[in-house]
Amino acid sequence: MKRRSLFLNTTATMGFIFLYAPMIALVVYSFNKSKLVTVWGGWSLKWYGELFRNDQIIDAALLSFKIAFISASVAVVLGTMAGFVLSRFRRFRGKMLLAGWVSAPLVMPEVITGLSLLLLFVAMEGAFGWPAGRGTSTIIIAHVTFCMAYVAVIVQSRLSQLDETLEEAAMDLGAKPSSLFFLVTLPLIMPAVISGWLLSFTMSLDDLVIASFVSGPGNSTLPMVIFSKVRLGVSPEVNALATLMIAVVAIGVTAAMYQMRRQAKLLEKQG
Amino acid sequence: MTSTVTIEPQSDSVPAASPQTSKMPLWKQEGAKPFLRIENVTKKFGEFTAVDNISLDIYKNELFCLLGGSGSGKSTLLRMLAGFESPTSGRIIIDGVDMAGIQPWKRPVNMMFQSYALFPHLSVEENVAFGLKREGLDRSEVKQRVAEMLEMVQLGHLGKRKPDQLSGGQRQRVALARSLVKRPKLLLLDEPLGALDKKLREETQFELINIQEELGVTFVVVTHDQEEAMTLASRIGVMNHGVIVQTAEPHDVYEYPNSRFVAEFIGSVNLFEGRVIEDLPDSVRIDSKDAGAVLFVNHGISCAPNQKVHVALRPEKTQISKEKPEGQQNCIKGIIEETAYMGSLSVYRVRLASGMEVRVTQPNTTRDLGARLTWNDEVYLYWDEDSSVVLTS
Numbered sequence: 181m182k183r184r185s186l187f188l189n190t191t192a193t194m195g196f197i198f199l200y201a202p203m204i205a206l207v208v209y210s211f212n213k214s215k216l217v218t219v220w221g222g223w224s225l226k227w228y229g230e231l232f233r234n235d236q237i238i239d240a241a242l243l244s245f246k247i248a249f250i251s252a253s254v255a256v257v258l259g260t261m262a263g264f265v266l267s268r269f270r271r272f273r274g275k276m277l278l279a280g281w282v283s284a285p286l287v288m289p290e291v292i293t294g295l296s297l298l299l300l301f302v303a304m305e306g307a308f309g310w311p312a313g314r315g316t317s318t319i320i321i322a323h324v325t326f327c328m329a330y331v332a333v334i335v336q337s338r339l340s341q342l343d344e345t346l347e348e349a350a351m352d353l354g355a356k357p358s359s360l361f362f363l364v365t366l367p368l369i370m371p372a373v374i375s376g377w378l379l380s381f382t383m384s385l386d387d388l389v390i391a392s393f394v395s396g397p398g399n400s401t402l403p404m405v406i407f408s409k410v411r412l413g414v415s416p417e418v419n420a421l422a423t424l425m426i427a428v429v430a431i432g433v434t435a436a437m438y439q440m441r442r443q444a445k446l447l448e449k450q451g
Numbered sequence: 452m453t454s455t456v457t458i459e460p461q462s463d464s465v466p467a468a469s470p471q472t473s474k475m476p477l478w479k480q481e482g483a484k485p486f487l488r489i490e491n492v493t494k495k496f497g498e499f500t501a502v503d504n505i506s507l508d509i510y511k512n513e514l515f516c517l518l519g520g521s522g523s524g525k526s527t528l529l530r531m532l533a534g535f536e537s538p539t540s541g542r543i544i545i546d547g548v549d550m551a552g553i554q555p556w557k558r559p560v561n562m563m564f565q566s567y568a569l570f571p572h573l574s575v576e577e578n579v580a581f582g583l584k585r586e587g588l589d590r591s592e593v594k595q596r597v598a599e600m601l602e603m604v605q606l607g608h609l610g611k612r613k614p615d616q617l618s619g620g621q622r623q624r625v626a627l628a629r630s631l632v633k634r635p636k637l638l639l640l641d642e643p644l645g646a647l648d649k650k651l652r653e654e655t656q657f658e659l660i661n662i663q664e665e666l667g668v669t670f671v672v673v674t675h676d677q678e679e680a681m682t683l684a685s686r687i688g689v690m691n692h693g694v695i696v697q698t699a700e701p702h703d704v705y706e707y708p709n710s711r712f713v714a715e716f717i718g719s720v721n722l723f724e725g726r727v728i729e730d731l732p733d734s735v736r737i738d739s740k741d742a743g744a745v746l747f748v749n750h751g752i753s754c755a756p757n758q759k760v761h762v763a764l765r766p767e768k769t770q771i772s773k774e775k776p777e778g779q780q781n782c783i784k785g786i787i788e789e790t791a792y793m794g795s796l797s798v799y800r801v802r803l804a805s806g807m808e809v810r811v812t813q814p815n816t817t818r819d820l821g822a823r824l825t826w827n828d829e830v831y832l833y834w835d836e837d838s839s840v841v842l843t844s
Contacts, residue, residue, distance in 0.1 A: 348535055349568035351555040353582035353633065363581075367572045 203426060210419035217414045227420040237405060237421060244385055244402035247316060251323035252380035258324065259331025259380075260373055264365075266332065267339040282333065285326035294393030297322045301394060314396035322394045323384040330383070331376035338372035338443065339365075371443035378436035382429050477510035478686060486511040486669050487532070487637060492541030494527050501527040503693035504541070514663050514670040516680040519690030520716070525673045528690075529639050532671065533562045546636050556585075561635035565642040567626035569614040575601070575625050576610040582633040600628045603662065620651045627659075631666065640672045644679055656682045677717045681705070689713050710844045714763045721769070721809045722842075723762040727754055735841060737762055741807045747780040749836040754843050761842045766810040768838040771799060771824065775831050782833040785809065787826055799824065801832060 210228075214221025231237060262282055269275070285293060301311055301318050311318050342365070350364045351357070366373070388403040395401065400408070402425070409418055477483040485508035494502040502524040509515045517525040530536045532543060534555035543550045550558060561582070569578050576597055583593045601607045604624040614622055623646070630638055643659065644652045660683060663670050674680050680687050681701045688698045689712075697709045708714035711722060723746060725739030730752070737746045737760060746762050754760060776782060785801040788808065792815075799811045809832060824830060 343566065343568065345564050345566055345568040346570060348533075348555070349562070349564055350570075350581070351535075352533055352560075352562045353629070354556045354585035355581075356556055359585070364570060368570075 206419055207423045207426070209416070210423040212416055212419070215416065217416055217419070227416040230417050231420045231424075234417065237402070237417070240400050240402045240405040241421075243316065243399065247319050247323060247401060248381045248384035251320050251327055251384045252377045254320070254324045255327035255331050255380045256373055256377045259328035259376060260335050260369070262328065262332040263335030263339060264361075267336045282329050282336075285329040286333070290387075290389040293326060294322070294390040297325065297390065298393045314394055315399040316395075318394040318396070319391050319399065319401065322390050323380075323387065326390070327380035327383055330379055331373070334372045334376045334379070335369055338369045342368055371439045375436040375439035375443070378432050378439065382432040382436075385425070385432075386429065476685065477513070478508070483510060485509060486513075486546055487671070488542075488544040489528075490542040490544065492528070492531065492538045492543060494524075494531060494536060495539045500693055502531070502538075505693075505695055507688060507695060507698065509669065509671060511669055512663075512667050514660065514672065514683055514685045516672045516674055516684035516687045517690055517695075518674055518677060518680040518687050518717075520675055523690040524693035525675075525690045526641060529562070529641055529671065529673045532637070533560055533639055534558050559636040560639060561630040561633055561637075562639040563626050563630040563641065563643055565645055567614075567622050567646075569622060569625055569629070571614055573613075574610065575606060575612050575614070575617070578614065578625060579629045579632050582629065586633070596632055600632045603665075604628045619647055620655065623647060623655065627662070631662070631668065634666075635668060637669050637671065640670060642674055642676075643672060645674070645676070652679070659683065681717075689716060691716075707840060708763065708842065711761055711763070711842050714840070714842060719766055719810060721764045721766065723764070723807075725760060725762060727752075727756065727758050727760060730754065730756060734836075737841065741803070741805050742783050743803055743805050744781070744783050746839070747836050748839055748841050750841070752841045752843060758843065762839050763842050764834060764839040766798070766812040767796075768834055769809070769811045770833050771801070771811045771813060771830050772833075773824065773828060773830055776833045779833040780836050781839070782831055783809075784829070784831055787824055787828045787830055790825060797823070799830075801830060 209217065209220075211223050211225065212219075212221055213224035213226060262278065266275070266279060266282065297318075298314075301314060301321075305311060305313070311321075346364055346368070347360060350360045355363055386403065387401075388407055391401045391404055395404065402421075406418055406421060409415060487507075487509040489505055489507040489509075492502060492505050493500065505524075505528065517528060519525045527536060531538055532545075532550075534550065534553060537551075545559060570581065573581065579597045579600055580593050583596060588596075597610075598607065601610055604627055606621060606624055606628065609617065609621065614625065617625065623643070627643070630640075644655055647655060656679065672680075672683060674683075681704075684701055686698060686700055687704050688695045689704060690696065691712050697704060697713045699707070699709075704713060705717055708717065708720075714720045714722070723737075723739040723741040725737040725741065725746065727735055728738045728745065729736035732751045734747065734749045735752055735754075737748065739746055739762065742762075748762065752760070770776070783803060785803045787799055788802045789800040791798040794815070796812050796814050799813070801809045801811060803809060811832060
């Protein structure tokens, strides 16, 4: 092994400080006893208690989890289908269009995605009365739209690495294409599907910009509530809430990464 | 439909080495019905013709090898039999049924893939059971047939393992068991031994022949390995550029190749170019500049007078000696340029006056080093008049 150079060590340390110091500060201050956010007044769980007594925040959190769960689940189904079509159908009319559509939400600024979805919803309501107003369902539709793009990309890359003779072997042994998908293809891309779900879940939970555009009155998600609270001045409660969110997102991302690593190992074995 | 297929060995005294039975093979019998008939099949990918108007009859219980280099169209032909590709034109008839429009999952055919294509998420037992479950058989029968099949390939004790916990040879046998358990009428094998090391390959070859005899399934094997084809096959079809150049038993393909391609593809050969100067019904004389002599072959050929032909001579059928032999019709002179001692035999490269290099192999029948030929020795090469073959194409 080569000895790590001073330069590398310094860079790594700086990077870690840069990335994690704000979060650590936030976590530490969430246990602050003082009412003033910037003044340390000793350790306490007081603000966590306050948080759980705050109905507005609890409702928003429940709504966010519900939206995240539904969006991730729908996005996984649609995204897997899109990924399958993109990798398995060699050439068809509109393939470029589909590929573009899949990658568009990945590169498009959220403000634009949000705005265009809002315009669409308003136009649709005007044209045939659905969706009536904006609320939970419009947020879900919007989140599905950008989450399924991520799922499609993950699934497509997994499928392109998958040995196609496995599918031929299944056909040869008497499996029709429909049962073949559920018996062979799906189990083999499962790690990618699961990591797609976890990624979608955390992204939906995190989203502020798009949700702000397409939500209606009384349907504020957790990030929206936090943002509006912070604008009125940071309360220590928000620190506690943010700490909890960091925990949830960290668990989600770690699980997604674990799935991807497992998938990489599976591929190695297969190869 | 499956009445001819039994799992039990038919007798204990099945000869191991040869798939031929004592009675005359079907392909030699007049009017025998082919089991698999390939009729003028052509397959084009865009402008490229992968399989070019092939017609071939394969009979029941045959172990037929399609032998050819990469890009010869052998795999494409196999994939058409399995139903993964459909012919551009021509017909494929299996056991009297035209396969046109019949999907892979409905064909009475199974395939063993080169990569084995075992399902990595299923255990060995589940892999083998996969095809039976698709037939909707009840659980007890599936279980019994899987167990029988795994027993036959000697993997009964590994049923619960996943494919990645098996060695290459074990995986190969799982793949074989999985493709045989449905009792197909026709088994297609794509380079079945390609991924095994040399020693294992030799053992497995004989195992494969035994299993084929036991089950009485017709095998079509694709391979690029001529040794494999020679050991396994009842007949070999040598393929080149999408056509079958020669179809014959292994012995005939080697001893009586019908073209320079076949002679050179299977084994090694010395080819002397020359012109026919005497063409009798049962012998020919050929004047060869390459050999620097008139060569005599004791079989008749059909050719035009003065036609350019090649005399093919196998290295092991060529005698080599320092003394001029008595009464040999075919005798040429040269200088040893290189020798290689390979234990059981020695290989000599002899340079003729014409500049041509001739390869000679001789068994090492004595341990005496002194008698052995060496570099720069002037030698005579000679062979019997029935040892060489005249090739007109």
